[in-house]
Amino acid sequence: MTLSEAAVPPDAQISTLRKYTxxxxxxxxxxxxxxxxxxIFVAIPAIANDLHIEDANTVWIVSAFQLTFASFLLVSGRISDIYDPKYCFVAGALILGVMSIGCGxxxxxxxxxxxRALGGIGASLTIPSAFGLIIRFFPEPNEQAIAIGAFGGSGAVGNALGVVFSALFVQFASWHWLFWFSALMAIPIAGICFLLIPSRPDDPTRAKASVQSLDxxxxxxxxxxxxxxxxxxxSGSSVGWGTARVIAPLVISILMVVGFLFWETRVPEEYASLPPQMWRIPNFGVLFGISLTPYLWWTSTFLLITSQWQDEFLWSPIKSGIHFLPIGIPSVFLTVLAGYLTRHVKPKHLIIAGGILLITSTGLEPFSATDPTENRYWRFAFPAFILGTSGATLVYCGASVAMFLITPPKYAATVGAIFNAALQLGAAVGSAIISSIQSSITPGSNANSFTGRADGFWFLFAVVTFMTVSVAIFYRVGKTPVASAPDAAESSTEQKRSTEDTQA
Structure with missing residues (x-):
């Protein structure tokens, strides 16, 4: 259990309508x-043509958002754990909306x-705070699993519908509406949540401690x-992996990570931004590793197939978007199913089942884009999309639910940040490596030929296979969740403090 039934915080006692709203x-x-x-993938040609962006720089239309989004997730998680996540979420949604207006x-x-980079910072503020608020409002394990599954599934729907909406805007209006649509949603979300989310009462002791513990x-x-x-x-796929522009920041970043790990051992655990004790929790490292795969599969599939459909098969944005619907629509139903399965199936088995589906899907994908006919699409791409998005959703839901079950509630926002950082890191690494494979392994000068794309899919096949086998070997079943055993006393204390500090 995440919280005991004997100590349900006041946040969980708000009306059912308010919670689900x-x-x-x-x-x-x-x-x-x-x-x-x-x-953005579908809109890149229109944006680049309108703003006269060189081909080598178009990657930053996507990467500027992804870079800041992934990088600031942990900071956002730390802020959400220390301060009231309500204001973190509202500020993030508002920043995203304002920046989207500017982009248009x-x-x-x-x-x-x-x-785009500033909008990524705003988006990063919403994820950990939303996780923290979901854990507060849905402390009962079954409800919590369903809520987390729905939250994750909405991202999968955004993946598919984003392509469709983008195609509609580009073909029938303009790419500017792609950003204005985001603003029209984000700003009202910020306003409504400001009114509906209960605030924590001011606590001078908490405020004083929070400044010290920001690390x-x-x-x-x-x-x-x-x-x-x-x-x-x-940058590697656009300027070359052997250039100083890639090697220098890569080496410096590795050295800085080593320095960060050393620093974390020097500060008190309660003040550490990435609590070292979390990595000693059984299965936490395994769950982090498998969390790299869902967005890696989705992003790689879009990256490898979208450009071929539009550049080689000359499909319109609308036609491409419609053919991607099998990736997003099943997620709506799968998240409900996954929420039910988490109550009856062990997380390890759920994750392995998702991994097997991903392996099967990725084995079909290299054969899905060799022919622009509908028969080839229905024979290979369609079943690959259904199986792949099913597997990615099961892995997402199983890993996220398991992470929250084995960690103390006080780290909810930080755990959410770590989980989403893994998702984004998988997408960033996958898109960079697969772009490099596509351009370097392809024979001759035709970077769009099928051979390079097939090699990219076979790399993806190897990754998902390795991750699934790793879970099967290293995930230890039967370990007692942290929140219910070793830290039971700490969890009880935290629940009592939550009852005092989080009045609706």
Whole structure:
């Protein structure tokens, strides 16, 4: 259990209508965060042509958002754990909305990149705070599993519908509406959540302690390291992996991560931005590793197939978007099913089942784009999309639920940040490596030929196979969740403090 029935916090006692209204709003925020990443793929040609962006720089239309989003997740998680996550979530949604308005009006590439980066920071504020609020409002394990599953599934829907909406905007209006649509959703979400989310009462002791426990030095070192690391990965496919622009930030980032780990051993555990004791929790490291795969599969599939459909098969954006619907629509139903399964199936078995589906799907994908006919699509791409999104959703739900079950409630936002950082890191690493494979292994000068794409899919096949086998070998079944055994006394104390500090 995440919380005992004897100590249900006041947050969980708000009306059912209010709780589920907030859950819908949190899911819409998650939808927007993923939408702002996935929808750009279809719109890149139109944006680049309108703003006269060179081919080598178009990667930053996507990467500017992804880089700051992934890099600031841990900072956001720390802030959400220490301060009231309500204001963190509202501020993040508001920043995303305002930056999206600006993106729709810019006419020069550099301001667009800057605004996209700032929007990524806003999006990063919403994820850990939403996780923390979901854990507070849904302490009962069964409800919590369903809520977390719905939250994750909304991201999968954003992945698919983002492509469709982007195609509609580009073909029938303009790419500017892609950003204005985000603003029209994000700003009302911020306002409604400001009114509906109950605030924690002011506590001078908490405020004083929170300033001391922010771990500014540790957070700064890690954030800069992640920025440099993701910058190197996203630059490699465009400027070359052997250039100083890639090697220098990559080496510096690794050294800074080592320095961060050393620093974390020097500060008190209660003040550490990445609590070392979390990594000693059984299965936490395994769950972090498997969390790299869901967004890796989704992003790689979009990256490898979208460009071929539009550039080689000359499909319209609308036709491409519609053919991607099998990736998103099943997630709506699968999240409900996954929420039910988490109550009856052990997380290890759920994750392995998802991994097997991903392996099967990725084995079909290399054969899905060799022919532009519908027969080839229905024979290979369609079943690959259904199986792959089913597997990715099961892995997502199983890993996220298991992570929260084995960690203390006081780390809810930090755990949410770590989990989502793994998702984004998988997407960043996968897109960079697969882009490099596609351009370097392809024979001759035709970078769009099928051979390079097939090699990218076979790399993805190897990754998901390795991850699934690792879970089967290293995930230890039967270990007592932290929140219910070793830290039972601590959890009880935290629950009592929560009852005092979190009045609705």
């Amino acid at each position: 907030l859950l819908i709003l949190f899911c819409l925020a998650q939808f927007l965060d993923v939408f702002n990443f996935a929808a 009006f810019v006419r020069v590439e550099v301001p667009l990149f800057v605004l 500014i030095i540790g957070v700064s070192i890690l954030t800069i390291a992640l920025v440099l690391f993701i910058f190197a990965l996203t």
